[in-house]
Amino acid sequence: xxxxxxxxxxxxxxxxxxxxxxxxxxxxxxxxxxxxxxxxxxxxxxxxxxxxxxxxxxxxxxxxxxxxxxxxxxxxxxxxxxxxxxxxxxxxxxxxxxxxxxxxxxxxxxxxxxxxxxxxxxxxxxxxxxxxxxxxxxxxxxxxxxxxxxxxxxxxxxxxxxxxxxxxxxxxxxxxxxxx
Amino acid sequence: xxxxxxxxxxxxxxxxxxxxxxxxxxxxxxxxxxxxxxxxxxxxxxxxxxxxxxxxxxxxxxxxxxxxxxxxxxxxxxxxxxxxxxxxxxxxxxxxxxxxxxxxxxxxxxxxxxxxxxxxxxxxxxxxxxxxxxxxxxxxxxxxxxxxxxxxxxxxxxxxxxxxxxxxxxxxxxxxxxxxxxxxxxxxxxxxxxxxxxxxxxxxxxxxxxxxxxxxxxxxxxxxxxxxxxxxxxxxxxxxxxxxxxxxxxxxxxxxxxxxxxxxxxxxxxxxxxxxxxxxxxxxxxxxxxxxxxxxxxxxxxxxxxxxxxxxxxxxxxxxxxxxxxxxxxxxx
Numbered sequence: 001x002x003x004x005x006x007x008x009x010x011x012x013x014x015x016x017x018x019x020x021x022x023x024x025x026x027x028x029x030x031x032x033x034x035x036x037x038x039x040x041x042x043x044x045x046x047x048x049x050x051x052x053x054x055x056x057x058x059x060x061x062x063x064x065x066x067x068x069x070x071x072x073x074x075x076x077x078x079x080x081x082x083x084x085x086x087x088x089x090x091x092x093x094x095x096x097x098x099x100x101x102x103x104x105x106x107x108x109x110x111x112x113x114x115x116x117x118x119x120x121x122x123x124x125x126x127x128x129x130x131x132x133x134x135x136x137x138x139x140x141x142x143x144x145x146x147x148x149x150x151x152x153x154x155x156x157x158x159x160x161x162x163x164x165x166x167x168x169x170x171x172x173x174x175x176x177x178x179x180x
Numbered sequence: 181x182x183x184x185x186x187x188x189x190x191x192x193x194x195x196x197x198x199x200x201x202x203x204x205x206x207x208x209x210x211x212x213x214x215x216x217x218x219x220x221x222x223x224x225x226x227x228x229x230x231x232x233x234x235x236x237x238x239x240x241x242x243x244x245x246x247x248x249x250x251x252x253x254x255x256x257x258x259x260x261x262x263x264x265x266x267x268x269x270x271x272x273x274x275x276x277x278x279x280x281x282x283x284x285x286x287x288x289x290x291x292x293x294x295x296x297x298x299x300x301x302x303x304x305x306x307x308x309x310x311x312x313x314x315x316x317x318x319x320x321x322x323x324x325x326x327x328x329x330x331x332x333x334x335x336x337x338x339x340x341x342x343x344x345x346x347x348x349x350x351x352x353x354x355x356x357x358x359x360x361x362x363x364x365x366x367x368x369x370x371x372x373x374x375x376x377x378x379x380x381x382x383x384x385x386x387x388x389x390x391x392x393x394x395x396x397x398x399x400x401x402x403x404x405x406x407x408x409x410x411x412x413x414x415x416x417x418x419x420x421x422x423x424x425x426x427x428x429x430x431x432x433x434x435x436x437x438x439x440x441x442x443x444x445x446x447x448x449x450x451x452x453x454x455x456x457x458x459x460x461x462x463x464x465x466x467x468x469x470x471x472x473x474x475x476x477x478x479x480x481x482x483x484x485x486x487x488x489x490x491x492x493x494x495x496x497x498x499x500x501x502x503x504x505x506x507x508x509x510x511x512x513x
Contacts, residue, residue: 092190
């Protein structure tokens, strides 16, 4: 088996797991698909290193990269597609059937219910801060100006809100990923 | 059997194609020299030396067609009687390749116009990816502009693609104006004071893409004022790499991991995308460092990265990377 075959086999084996992992974190299939593509593009450009690892180590490496791409996505509120673009990879569009299937495999319905429930338990200030930063993707200085607080306070509100949501979602994530 | 996710299969086809392109070319690049016998290597070296000395691989093709007159603004058409070469005669980074020059002209509306090209056998043209030299049409210009008070007339960076990043060229060029005292170009190898042609015209050629080189020119005008023009600069916090090539950038934000303090912030250094490094993905992302800005308005971490370090940490420092030390600061805004 040559390197390209081995890489494709890795994708066949882990592609869906990575996509589900990212879908459960982003709650958005299209964003998760882009992050999955970038994760595997990084794997491809790192193949010289990955090819020397055992299967379990490769898997761990892949999910570490996926988690870091997700972290970067949260911080920047945008998906990096640098390597995808550089390698000339066209990210296909997910149709309605695909989205429904991926959401089902990721157990997104249950997660969304949990997010909605936890969101309603946050203070109104935190809800507003999260809405401005995450939904409207406003920069922190604008969030702060809209809320009438300092930028540091705005960051703290968003940070606390996201942490609260993350705590709530962790058991759901763990349950979903344990079975994959 | 569970239902297949179509979009995942389609992405798999795209990745498979990319893998075959990339890994096949890597195999050729990495494996071929090992299979060469000593005699074959000598033959290759002789051929390369001959090519470098005489540039015999560059042939001449048909001249490139001129742009259609109706596609040009009437004021932007260069007057044939004003067209002349600046005579800058700048060497290409590749020995034996045609030298570079700037063609100057004036338009009917009085603008100064420039075109970047190469000179072969007294003709002005450009060598394509197929290694064929083609004459550029007389009416072809890159850009036109009016003289600005106290500043350069024109300054730009033209990028010529290559079949590999090292074959790409970035040509920094411009017209700084009559009486210009000096033009200094800054690139990966440091400062280079450029010879000046008519009207303070200048040109510098770099190997690679502009976003990797990030050149800038500092122009000292006849009145002694200094103007700096930077190309492909990023607003991110960046530091140059000590060996040139892609710089390093730093990004930061609040820590959103479970259990983080509300005032906890993290910062991370990584290398900016580098066309010249075919194994970019191997690199060059330092571990995050985090600190509490409310209790400590500034935190700094110094690290030394040694090739092959960090296995199992999630941030292995590849054996292909040189050792680096980094200082990652973050302070309260």
